[in-house]
Amino acid sequence: MNNLDALIREEHQTEKAREAALYLAGECADVRLVDAVHACWKGMKADGEALSRGMLFAAIACGSGANEELIKEVFDAWRTLPEGSPEDDDWPWSDKRFYVANHCLSGGLRRIKSGRTIEPLLRLSNEAEEMQHTIYRCLEQIDHPLAAGYVASHIAKMDVRIEGDEKRHNHLASSRLADFGSGLNHHVRYTKPTMDALEAIWFDTSKDLWE
Structure with a gap:
């Protein structure tokens, strides 16, 4: 965990390497990594980067129940992503809200199967009606009550x-x-x-x- 923590915090790495570290952090779903994930998110924001697949997954998997500030910041960023339209030439890829959660978050939560990581999404659904169908897509394949x-x-x-x-x-x-x-x-x-x-x-x- 210490090596992964350091890797997530590494400032001078490629986007691909950073995403790989965040994907691994998400799969680990270990709250001990939450500070590193938060530091990485702060660095991404400082550089003007948008929310990525790996960051959304790692923040929910590691931050749920451990760092509500991180969860709120990431959810706020998720909600501001463009929703897109079926009339767009690049639909469904223009739906960034769904795209950033597709496969990575939805697949990861299916493997984790933890109420700790599902509950923040349920709260977000209650707060933001526009996110409900995206959240449905994230949860529809999870074997959890x-x-x-x-x-x-x-x-x-x-x-x-x-x-x-x-x-x-x-x-x-x-x-x-x-x-x-x-x-x-x-x-x-x-x-x-x-x-x-x-x-x-x-x-x-x-x-x-x-x-």
């Missing part, structure tokens, strides 16, 4: 929005049903604790997902 509950709630909310409109359909719900239990490797298989949590949500009418 918190992530599964968020995914179910997000899909249910879409059903509520389009109810009564025969020209619209809930593509999220239809795709999840089609893929559920699929043998394809990229589809999550929920374990019993996650399935039990979803079942409890389903039968708990005091917290109706459809309201």
